[in-house]
Amino acid sequence: MRTNLFSLWRLAVVQALGIVLLAWSGASQALDKVVFATNWKAQAAHGGFYQALADGTYRKYGLDVRIQQGGPQVNNRPLLPAGKIDFLMTGNLLHSFDNVKNGLPLVVVAAMFQKDPQALLAHPGKGYENFAALAKAPVVMVAKDGQFSWWQWLKVQHGFRDEQLKPYNYNLSPFLANPNAVQQGYSVAEPIYVHNQGKFKPVVHLLADHGFSTYSTVIEARTDTVRNKPDLVQRFVDASAIGWVNYLYGDRKAANALMRKDNPDMTEVELEQSVALIREQGIVDSGEALAGGVGAMSAARIKDFYDKMVKAGLYKEGDVDLAKVATFQFVNKAVGLDLKKQLGAR
Numbered sequence: 001m002r003t004n005l006f007s008l009w010r011l012a013v014v015q016a017l018g019i020v021l022l023a024w025s026g027a028s029q030a031l032d033k034v035v036f037a038t039n040w041k042a043q044a045a046h047g048g049f050y051q052a053l054a055d056g057t058y059r060k061y062g063l064d065v066r067i068q069q070g071g072p073q074v075n076n077r078p079l080l081p082a083g084k085i086d087f088l089m090t091g092n093l094l095h096s097f098d099n100v101k102n103g104l105p106l107v108v109v110a111a112m113f114q115k116d117p118q119a120l121l122a123h124p125g126k127g128y129e130n131f132a133a134l135a136k137a138p139v140v141m142v143a144k145d146g147q148f149s150w151w152q153w154l155k156v157q158h159g160f161r162d163e164q165l166k167p168y169n170y171n172l173s174p175f176l177a178n179p180n181a182v183q184q185g186y187s188v189a190e191p192i193y194v195h196n197q198g199k200f201k202p203v204v205h206l207l208a209d210h211g212f213s214t215y216s217t218v219i220e221a222r223t224d225t226v227r228n229k230p231d232l233v234q235r236f237v238d239a240s241a242i243g244w245v246n247y248l249y250g251d252r253k254a255a256n257a258l259m260r261k262d263n264p265d266m267t268e269v270e271l272e273q274s275v276a277l278i279r280e281q282g283i284v285d286s287g288e289a290l291a292g293g294v295g296a297m298s299a300a301r302i303k304d305f306y307d308k309m310v311k312a313g314l315y316k317e318g319d320v321d322l323a324k325v326a327t328f329q330f331v332n333k334a335v336g337l338d339l340k341k342q343l344g345a346r
Contacts (some may be wrong), residue, residue: 031064032232035085037076038069042259043266044274045188045217046089047252048112048284048294052243054254061239063232069262080220081106087221087236092116092214093305093325094149097315100324105223108326110237110295111215112244114287115208118150118216119187121194122203123179131205135159139181141168146184150212153312157211172197188277192270206281213305215297216283218326226327237330241294244284245336248275249343285345292332302326 038046049067052058058065068085070076077095080088081104089112090096099106120140122128128137135158142151142165154160166174168184175183176198185191187206194202208214219237226233247255256271278284288296302325309315 031059031062034063034065034087034232034236036065036067036087036089037079037085038067038089039076039091040069041071042069042263043189044271044278045117046259047247047255047271047275048244049089049240050258051247051252051255052239054258055246057239057242057246061235063235063239067262080222083222086225087219090218090220092216093218093302094214094309094314096218096220096325097306097309097320099220100320101315106220107223107226107324108218108297109221109226109233109330110219110240111217111297112219112240112295113216113283114289114296115206115281115283116212116214116216117187117281117283118207118212119185120182120205120207121175121185121190122182124200124203126179128182128203131210132158134182134205135161137164137180137182139166139178140164141166141175141181141183143168143170143184149314150207152314153212153308156312157308187281188274188283191277192273211308213301213308215301230329234330237295238335241335242339244294245339245343248279248284249340249345288332291334293335293337295331297326297328297331299328
């Protein structure tokens with residue numbers, strides 16, 4: 001009888017401990033919910049983020065991430081200062097300079113692209129293989145936002161003239177119909193569309209290779225998030241960096257499937273062609289990222305780009321407190337470099 005009572009007591013203790021351990025395990029695995037918004041519809045230029053979602057990297061870092069894509073009728077930018085999203089993927093540092101100039105409590109926490117993919121495209125065999133020749137082209141088609149930003153830099157730095165300027169409405173037909181025309185484009189997308197529609201490979205001049213030294217695909221957060229939840233920011237930045245390494249050099253099929261679900265207009269072939277261009281052009285894996293890891297930044301480079309924009313007339317000296325543009329506490333830690341070696345990347 002005593003033996004049976006002892007056995008029952010021991011069973012009860014074991015069951016109680018099991019319940020406690022199960023509860024502790026569930027609590028320890030609770031994930032922090034994060035909403036991350038992009039600035040356009042899903043495409044290979046967003047691949048690293050979708051990779052970290054698809055392969056479980058975000059979950060491994062304790063994050064339950066929802067990617068909220070942008071698009072032509074979607075403006076996610078106001079949602080960040082309003083507290084509706086946690087992180088925002090934006091274009092280049094010009095947006096971040098404007099944030100500081102306008103007193104918005106936002107800060108860059110990582111720069112996933114070492115090179116801005118903004119480019120000028122030309123027809124082959126028309127004398128535009130040399131970048132300097134573009135300043136003599138009779139027509140350069142540029143969208144409104146480009147006219148008021150990097151076009152001003154092209155005029156000051158490379159001698160382009162407003163007389164060349166024609167509007168670009170994101171329609172390739174005028175460019176394809178005029179063999180002497182030059183057109184703006186996203187270097188990892190438009191060359192693919194030109195080849196598909198025009199049946200030729202355009203000449204592509206990446207502005208980043210000619211002095212347009214901004215970072216791109218920067219991640220912005222609210223300053224209060226950085227101050228109050230630095231561990232959350234660190235985990236999101238690290239997991240995103242690892243996602244990019246895996247997307248560029250590992251198995252990206254699941255990430256591509258997620259992007260095609262969000263953006264059915266995208267094809268697997270286009271995604272793979274775009275990845276090839278991202279790698280070939282060193283958009284992600286070049287510059288400071290070679291030693292500091294994906295997302296790397298430096299104060300010196302931010303200042304260099306700002307000085308160029310001041311010279312181009314986009315800002316005046318003192319318009320922007322550069323110390324408030326970005327924080328470097330979450331980057332330059334070589335995150336993902338070991339993984340890159342394991343994947344055999346060069």
